[in-house]
Amino acid sequence: MQTPTKPCGIATNAADILGKLNVESELFERGSLHSRSPITGEVIASVKTSDNVALDRAIAAADAAFRRWRMVPPPRRGELVRLLGEELRAAKSELAQLVTIEAGKIASEAQGEVQEMIDICDYAVGLSRQLYGLTIATERPGHRMMETWHPLGVVGIVTSFNFPVAVWAWNAAIALVCGDALVWKPSEKTPLTALATQALFERAAKRFGDEAPKGLCSLAIGGRELGEALVDDKRVPLVSATGSTAMGRAVGPRLAQRFARSILELGGNNAAIVCPSASLDLAVRAIAFSAMGTAGQRCTSLRRLIAHDSVYDQLLPRLHSAYRTVAVGDPREGKHLVGPLIDEDSYRRMRDALAEARDLGARVTGGERILSDRWPNAFYARPALVELREQAAVARRETFAPILYAMRYRDLAEAVAMQNDVSHGLASSIFTSDLREAERFLSPEGSDCGIANVNIGPSGAEIGGAFGGEKETGGGREAGSDAWKAYMRRATNTINYSSALPLAQGVQFDL
């Protein structure tokens, strides 16, 4: 294993940023988890991991913190999140640089990720005054019935490398105003951004004062076993986990076994349908961003293009030209729109999928590895466009890389059936100027995904809506709308203000 001997430019930069954010250097200099930058493939830090004893302590502290935090009035809890938002605004540029260094995102997307954290904090501050329940009509005279939402407990948050900090924020900002405490296990591939985010939270908590109990939010850095210990801990009533479907398949039943709740945000195999009336100028731009952006490493990335027979031959040449010319390279350089894949495994999976498509006789362009002479341990690939005659197994599987499978359709029902004929159900889109087609796509017989868009691509959702998907995407919802309800428990209260005791359903029980 390569260890950081002499600091190179990028390592120094990561260390500088962590230093500025007051992360103690011993946390990232002498540990056993080697964080690599996908930009160069080199080790940039050696992070201290938590063992099960440390995790146990963190959960116990969070549980104790929860017992105090749940009694702090929600708008006061919102104030802590408002301060977190301020810290994030002040450190936006540094945290975004760290996202670039550790996850390989281009600067604009890394800043967008931090902006998403700020947005959810703002949203959660407003939400802290809107955690309402209903007042419900009762059949009994002199009675009132209502529901109350109470804090739930310690929430375990498991995040993935591709949105190393925003996904934490979607969960943390909402859970905190809901009165919960948190223990966060970030991806092993992105511990530095997690350390930085934790430091920003601690700054906010310090400014907030003693009302924020110690241990309210903590970080557990480690691998799969640590994640399993978090998932199995009875003191954790909810785990929100983002990652692969395989991970969700392991985590879901373990949580169900102990009747804990889960919010699962797993993979996606997202499609775009391009109809005869679509604006192709708009479609080309939207497809390029959602299929090539973030090097195809969003769970919402566009992976399948289903274009009408009458537009396919106009659309494909324009996409080929975009794929040929898109600038791939060091994400720190502003001219590049596509950065590296996260690691070698990811590149191998991309290469294998393309080989499988070639074996089927598909026309494959792109997909070559580049810049390996400059950075032998980094994995940059040209985005690949694959023209398929039919929706083969390779296209029905999620490969977390910039591969777009293009296929033709003749009528909309066929296109919608193709779009839905995959195991995932996260995001989808249709490009059309025909109102009937758009509405059919959004109707109950249309897209079966949690996100269905018209004239925009499937990726790049705002935080105001509930985010998540159906089928093997896991069914969880995070961020806006009423996703907050998953972080609280509901009590139905019936209050008798009369002096009689009428029983519901007309039951008589006279002593």
Ligand code: UN1
């Ligand atoms: C993810 O890839 O895990 O909708 C989240 C989007 C982003 C979030 C993606 N706002 O593309």
